[in-house]
Structures are given as structure tokens and as C-alpha cells.
Amino acid sequence: MPSRLVVLVSGAGTNLEALLEACEQAGYGAEVVAVGADRDGIEGLERARRRDVPTFVVPLADFATRESWDDALAAAVAAHEPDLVVLAGFMKLVGPAFLARFGGRTLNTHPALSPAFPGMHGPRDALEYGVKVTGATLFVVDAGVDTGAIVAQTVVPVEDDDTTASLHERIKHAERAMLVDTVGRMAREGFRLDGRRVRLGG
Template sequence: MSTPPPVPDAVTGAPARVVVLVSGSGTNLQALLDAAVDPAYGARIVAVGADREGIEGLARADRSNVPTFVASLKDFSSREAWDKALADKVDAFEPDLVVLAGFMKLVGPHFLERFEGRVVNTHPALCPSFPGVNGPGDALAYGVKVTGATLFVVDAGVDTGPIVAQTVVPVEDDDDVSALHERIKVAERQMLVDNVGRLAREGFRITDRKVRFGL
């Protein structure tokens, strides 16, 4: 993976342009919207995209007067066509960073090539452990004493990209999957907000899978 270009705030002081992709209620999106109200945060949410209509995430963007768009997989003849269309819609807003905030579709090769090194996502486990859709349940079943959440730069794998940040959540003896996942979500949200701000304000580089803040 090549080093991403510096985001504008790290060079000129202008806020970084961020596009957020969502699939559901948009609680992580709301946290980013709230943080971005402060000019010192260093990032501005310039658009919110979704893979389906009628979700609360889009309504949150509307209430914040942020432009929205939808690219639904069912409206395209192939996943490749959807991936290209999604990339085109995102690219129209000239983002410096793309944040997948509960986006439940895997972006494909065209999207990743277009925004190489500038797409970040979270996973509710401590990568590389427990990738996939059931991270909290897999961690609980394995009997780990701590789990958490990971913010990473998206690559072609599943939860395999270079790690930006991680946060640790203890596993309690009486946890079930729901209780554990809810505590992970709280920690994940704070980690996301803190580090998207840092990526915007400081810029970052990737060398040998290591993500370093600053240019």
C-alpha cells in the first residue's frame, strides 16, 4: 500500500474533507458530525452515502444539512458496476478521507484503487484476531479476557488493513454477546472520533503496514 497524500489540514490549515458511508442508524456518523462542528477538530463532513434508502443515518445527515446519496446494490447489473458507481458518487465530493461507519457492504477493487490509503473502517475486535461479522461473539466464545475495537485503513482483505488505532474493552464474567458488543461500540465510537480528527489535523503515512501520524 502506497503512502496516502497529505490531508489539507496538515499542510494549509483547511479542514479535511470527509465522506462517511453508512448502512443503518448512524450513531458513529452522529459522533463525527458532532465533533466536526468544532473548527478545531480539523475535519468537515462533506457528504454521507448509503447502500439503501430510508435509514436513520441519512436522516441524521439531512438534519445536519450535509448532502447525501444512495448507491443500492440491487440497482446495478453487477457488483463491479455498483463498486464503480459508488466510487464515482464519493469522488464527486473530492474527499481527503472516506470513513466506513457501519457500512455493511465490502467495497471492491475499483473503489479501493480510487481512494487507496484514504479509506478507514472500524472492527469490533482487536485485529488481527476475530475478523468478520461476529467479532464480539467469537471473542467471547474463545474465552479472551480483553477484546476491543480496531480502526484500520481498508485493503482488499476482510479486516486486514494497516492498523491506525485500537482500544481495549475488558470481558466480564457475566457478559453475553449483546452486553459485550454494546460496551465495545461505546469505546469504538470514541476511538473513531479521536483518530479521524488526528488523521485530519496531522496527516499520516503508511510504511511497512505501520500507520504513523504526521508528515
């Protein structure tokens, strides 16, 4: 049976689209069983609906506390019984209730080579620092910000004429390929956490 993926999005869903396309290929080893979001009216949800993939929305504004939202998000995801949860441009931090259910099997990407340049502005910070290479990181989500165990990384050279926008665009392209390739391997081969190391192959 293919691994069950729940993908969470907040915007256009280009990484989601890449995963949906990959899941249509024979032998990929995974299927997207639901797509969730923290707001409605976004292209990411429409990408799922066009393929008849179930969707759900859990807006933070509907809850009195961050903790109650986190509980509700965890319950909404759990209803689809995922093997893996992929945060694909999901712009909210998940909390303790979510990690209690899905810790160790929730993935996110960061547009830098962790542990360098964490936070919202990885490409800009890398460019301003003057590094010659940067890239993207796929990691297992933990309670920190971009601090989880690293599953995979991909390197992107920094060109002399790069702007933040041009560098970020190349990073996103490399990130997408890394995400699709690695999620497929995790689904087909299995994986385990060994301290801060993620070992593919069960």
C-alpha cells in the same frame, strides 16, 4: 482548510453522529462533506439531512454486477472530493474500482482487536473463545476482510457476566471514541502508510 470526509453508512449512523458532532467543534480539523449509503430510508441518512449535509444512495440492487456497483459508488464518492472516506457501519465490501481511487485513505472499524476474530461476529467469537480483553480496531481498508493496516486500537475488558450484546455495546462505545479521536488527529496532523504501519503526523 479542514479535511473533507465522506462517510458511508448502512443503518442507524451512531458513529456518523459522533463524527458530525466532533466536526462542529472548533479545531477538530475535519468536516463531513457528504454521507452515502447503499440503501435509502435509514436513520444514518436522516442524521445527515437534519444537518443539511449532502447525501447520496447507491443501491447494489440497481446494478447488474458487483463491479458496476463498485464503479458507481466510487464515482459518487469522488464527486465530493474527499480527503478521507470513513465506512461507519457500511455493510458492503468495497472493491477494486473503489480502492483504486481511495485506497490508503479509506477507514473502517472492527469490533475486535485485529488480527483476532475477523468477520461479522467479533464480539461473539471473542466471548466464546474466552479472552479476558477484546476491543475495537480502526484500520485502512484493503482488499481483504478486516485485514488492513491498523491505525488505532482500544481495549475493552470482558466481564464474567457478559453476554454478546452487553460486550458489543461496550465495544461500540469505545470504538466511537477511538474513531472520533483518531480521525481528528489524522485530519489535523496528517498520516502516512509505512508498510503495515500507519504513522500519524505526516
